[in-house]
Amino acid sequence: EIFTATNDIEKLIDSEINLYNEVDSYIKKQQDSLAQMRNLLDNVKSKMEKVGLKGYEQGKHPLAIYFLVKRFLTNWKAVGNRIQKEATFKANLICITLGLPYRLYFLDKFLETFAHYNSTFPNLKDLEGSANGLSRLQEVYQLNRNDLLDGKINGGSHLGIKFNWFDCFTIGLASYKGRYFQQSYEWMKIVYNSKDPTISSNQRVRALNYLASSAYRIDKIQEAINLTQTLLKLNPEHKTAKKYLNIYEKRLNTSTKEKSTEDLDDDNDDEKDFKQIFNSYKELCRGNVNQKTGDDVKLNNQLNCYQDYRNPRLLFSPLNVEVLSLQPYIVIYHNLLTNSEVVLLKTLASPLLKRAVVVGKPDKEYGEETTYRISKTAWLDKEDHPAVKRITTLIGDIIGLTSETAEPLQIANYGIGGHYEPHLDFIESEDKEALSEYTSRIGNRIATVLIYLSNVEAGGATVFPKAGVRVEPRQGSAAFWYNMHRNGEGNKLSVHAACPVLIGSKWAANLWFREVGQELRHTLTEINIASAILDLFNAETHATCINNNLAKVFEEM
Ligand SMILES: O=C(O)CCC(=O)C(=O)O
Numbered sequence: 128e129i130f131t132a133t134n135d136i137e138k139l140i141d142s143e144i145n146l147y148n149e150v151d152s153y154i155k156k157q158q159d160s161l162a163q164m165r166n167l168l169d170n171v172k173s174k175m176e177k178v179g180l181k182g183y184e185q186g187k188h189p190l191a192i193y194f195l196v197k198r199f200l201t202n203w204k205a206v207g208n209r210i211q212k213e214a215t216f217k218a219n220l221i222c223i224t225l226g227l228p229y230r231l232y233f234l235d236k237f238l239e240t241f242a243h244y245n246s247t248f249p250n251l252k253d254l255e256g257s258a259n260g261l262s263r264l265q266e267v268y269q270l271n272r273n274d275l276l277d278g279k280i281n282g283g284s285h286l287g288i289k290f291n292w293f294d295c296f297t298i299g300l301a302s303y304k305g306r307y308f309q310q311s312y313e314w315m316k317i318v319y320n321s322k323d324p325t326i327s328s329n330q331r332v333r334a335l336n337y338l339a340s341s342a343y344r345i346d347k348i349q350e351a352i353n354l355t356q357t358l359l360k361l362n363p364e365h366k367t368a369k370k371y372l373n374i375y376e377k378r379l380n381t382s383t384k385e386k387s388t389e390d391l392d393d394d395n396d397d398e399k400d401f402k403q404i405f406n407s408y409k410e411l412c413r414g415n416v417n418q419k420t421g422d423d424v425k426l427n428n429q430l431n432c433y434q435d436y437r438n439p440r441l442l443f444s445p446l447n448v449e450v451l452s453l454q455p456y457i458v459i460y461h462n463l464l465t466n467s468e469v470v471l472l473k474t475l476a477s478p479l480l481k482r483a484v485v486v487g488k489p490d491k492e493y494g495e496e497t498t499y500r501i502s503k504t505a506w507l508d509k510e511d512h513p514a515v516k517r518i519t520t521l522i523g524d525i526i527g528l529t530s531e532t533a534e535p536l537q538i539a540n541y542g543i544g545g546h547y548e549p550h551l552d553f554i555e556s557e558d559k560e561a562l563s564e565y566t567s568r569i570g571n572r573i574a575t576v577l578i579y580l581s582n583v584e585a586g587g588a589t590v591f592p593k594a595g596v597r598v599e600p601r602q603g604s605a606a607f608w609y610n611m612h613r614n615g616e617g618n619k620l621s622v623h624a625a626c627p628v629l630i631g632s633k634w635a636a637n638l639w640f641r642e643v644g645q646e647l648r649h650t651l652t653e654i655n656i657a658s659a660i661l662d663l664f665n666a667e668t669h670a671t672c673i674n675n676n677l678a679k680v681f682e683e684m
């Protein structure tokens with residue numbers, strides 16, 4: 128017992144004072160800590176509000192997405208660290224001393240929420256990915272740099288948020304990695320010249336290094352040399368600068384004449400063709416449709432349309448067909464799917480979406496992740512849902528090909544800057560054995576039907592750089608084209624691309640028809656068109672069609 132001796136009472140008095148001090152200091156620390164947390168939270172709130180877009184609207188805007196990802200990596204991380212500290216055993220110790228439960232309930236719940244979200248938080252790869260998307264958008268759509276700095280896109284409305292040096296560096300680095308050297312030059316220059324006191328000297332040197340290297344790549348050789356010399360003054364021990372300085376100086380001493388012949392040699396025919404396709408791709412993405420390459424496309428200047436009700440399924444509701452190109456044959460089927468069919472396909476695909484891979488060369492392993500295709504995809508088999516089967520069969524009937532050998536439906540969803548650079552859908556390979564392995568059972572990808580499952584606010588068109596064709600996504604409509612000639616050879620004019628999504632999000636479904644089973648059907652294309660001409664005389668033309676001169680086109684063929 129305590130009450131029997133003063134000695135013990137004195138101990139008790141000491142204990143009381145100790146206890147008071149202990150709890151008092153704990154509360155003060157908690158108050159400090161809470162005040163700090165309040166600060167961090169207010170800070171992130173003000174950043175959230177500054178963006179100016181509410182809720183899911185942010186997900187449609189590439190800058191808002193970039194800042195959202197950045198908030199998780201910086202502000203929310205700081206809040207998380209703070210919360211982690213709250214969970215130190217000190218807090219628990221107090222609980223034990225006072226005979227309270229081991230952890231206060233609210234602390235547990237707090238941590239649980241954080242741990243749960245933490246596993247799905249964006250990481251550095253996501254920040255790089257968003258910056259990479261932004262740099263691609265800047266390149267393809269020629270986004271104005273000053274507008275971006277200001278938090279807007281080509282004269283659009285302002286987000287309330289602006290770029291700081293860190294953002295310029297992040298996007299500059301993404302541009303550098305994407306080989307957009309003019310861009311990386313400009314972004315890194317801003318970082319290097321920034322007066323912001325929060326840039327460490329180390330960061331400034333890093334920016335200088337990329338700036339010099341970008342300058343070299345855009346033929347500002349003397350500037351690259353000067354910048355590298357400055358860099359070496361700041362950091363004489365820099366690992367690579369000396370080596371690069373040598374290279375730059377050598378290059379400067381090479382006469383211009385020599386250089387230009389060198390450059391010409393580099394430009395072999397394949398490379399030239401590739402550059403042409405790429406330039407035309409960007410022009411078409413920007414909406415400049417008069418970008419024809421090759422001579423085979425003179426027939427394609429006309430826009431034609433007809434109503435198709437030859438198939439009994441279409442009798443009461445004929446399909447509006449718009450012919451965009453005859454060589455290669457590209458058409459649009461307007462309003463092919465209903466809204467509820469579109470919603471159903473997206474709902475079925477959503478839980479199955481995974482980062483898209485490309486088939487690549489059949490001699491390579493199936494499924495490569497690349498930067499030239501950024502989207503998530505899911506496969507829906509005919510057996511997965513009766514609607515998938517019905518839609519696949521209907522499409523086969525409409526285009527006149529058997530869907531027996533068609534691939535499952537591939538649903539794609541493109542995020543920030545999501546795209547698919549110019550490519551062919553059929554598989555080519557030098558390696559005959561590997562090719563035959565890919566094609567032996569059902570043949571190559573003879574034709575593609577691309578159904579749009581959403582509208583896109585800006586960007587995201589499907590373009591055919593060689594045919595000079597651009598298709599804007601319209602929810603429920605579909606593009607159809609042949610990838611192969613009737614003689615079984617691939618048609619290189621079918622090269623096409625998905626332009627990066629600028630604003631909004633894009634959903635589409637690919638249905639690839641394979642060669643096997645089409646032997647007698649492929650020939651029917653021309654007959655289909657011929658019968659469509661007959662239809663022209665009976666049917667009303669679709670409102671979106673400008674000319675009605677399919678017959679004229681045929682006379683020229
Ligand atoms: O989404 C697009 O516009 C084109 C997609 C495409 O070409 C493909 O997935 O092969």
Ligand SMILES: [Fe+2]
Nearest residue numbers: 550551552623
């Ligand atoms: Fe494709």
